[in-house]
Amino acid sequence: MGALSKILRSTEGGRLMFWCPGCDGAHQVGVGEGAGRRWSYNGNPDAPTFMPSVLVTYNGADADTPGGVPSVCHSFVTDGRIQFLGDCTHALAGQTVDIPEWEAS
């Protein structure tokens, strides 16, 4: 795993990873040649754009409760900013925020 910029890291399999402040977790997108879903990437690690949108579903805390539903995070990443769509289940739904910097480790 390598840091491409303060906000973007590369992982195995030609995947890029950024931190999602809505989920308080990392999301990955596959770019270039490789297995699985692939996104287009503008090649700018300081202000990345991925297309199409990034849709992540996972079992959050709510999924373990009766009637709970999976968490959804749906966003467009454009020029280093994350535009969260209205179907996100987290608090940043409908908002646009900068991709946060990875904490120095």
Ligand SMILES: [Zn+2]
């Ligand atoms: Zn997210």
